[in-house]
Amino acid sequence: MRPIGPVSARDSTGAAGCNRQGWFVGIDPGDCPHNPLAYTAEHLKGRIRLPQETSKTGSGLPGLGALVRSLLAAREPLALLLDFDGTLARICDRPGDARPEPAALTALNRMSADTPIAIVSGRGLDDLQTLIAIPRATFFGSHGQEARFPGGQTIKPFGESAPELGQLRGRIAAVAREFAGSWIEEKPQALVLHYRNLRDQGKLPDLRRRIQILAGEFPELSMMAGRKVFEFVPAAAPGKGGAVQWYLDRLDPGGNAPRIPVYFGDDVSDEGAFAAVDPLGIGVLVARRTRPTAAGYRLSGVNEVAAALTLLARGQSR
DSSP: OOOSSOOOOBOTTSOSSOSOSSOOOOOOOSSOSSOOOBOOHHHHTTTSOOOSOOOSSSOOHHHHHHHHHHHHHHTOOEEEEEOSBTTTBOOOSSGGGOOBOHHHHHHHHHHTTTSOEEEEOSSOHHHHHHHOOOTTOEEEEGGGTEEEOTTSOEEOTTOOOOTHHHHHHHHHHHHHHHSTTOEEEEETTEEEEEOTTOSOGGGHHHHHHHHHHHHHHOTTEEEEEOSSEEEEEETTOOHHHHHHHHHHHHHSTTSSSOOEEEEEEOSGGGHHHHHHHTTTSEEEEEOSSOOSOSOSEEEOSHHHHHHHHHHHHHHHTO
16 A cells, blocks of 8 residues: 555554554554554644644543544545454453444445445454444454455465474364363464463463463464463464565555555454554554553544544535
């Protein structure tokens, strides 16, 4: 995709993907020591109408609502990309119980006629599509290693799964049996140990050490520590960031019709996606508390994501 225009976005910590080509809109969280990307009004002048006031914490919806209105006023086309668990749906003890917020689902389906929508999840693709129905959306499962397009075509953008996952299966299952309450989830392109329901949380350091030992024995795999999970994926897998970049490149292969990508995500696995949209668009962290991130905006939870999408859908329909 072709950048819309140059912007120098400055972060006093030197972190979170600063001074890259393209433009990025962020919010200064004020009380956060890892100040993620305060925007530079001079560079955005004439491209969007900047709000007069912005949220100092990045946690309030009014800041995002003002930004959504600004983007709509500029008539710049958008592309919306969203994680599922913790972003569109609340985190559940049993992953199968998760459901998207109805308002968010309604808004996304409403916008999908004119706005590209992509759901980018760590879940397996088939599992993901049993939980959320957006017929015109593109779905990425297993952190982007599986993709399904609106017509139903399914591909593996980055090749087949690593055979080492099969070799790991018995080893990690044995670890789970030793730590009551933990359990293994098999995905087409990953193995996950869930410990949210670990009966003795005092054993978590021991569990972590066992997982780290396994990770060292399988260099062909990468271990990601997420929200109450340890997940093993092929080391060559590009993650959500690679999947997002792959998707955006195919939205505009000639660079003649650029869109502003907006990515919503809550987990550390979403950081690569925030970095991928950084040169061109907006990363929105969904978290109750500020943390170091490549995103430039923060919503406090699933309810605010649903409200933001509803505001955007209403604005687009006018």
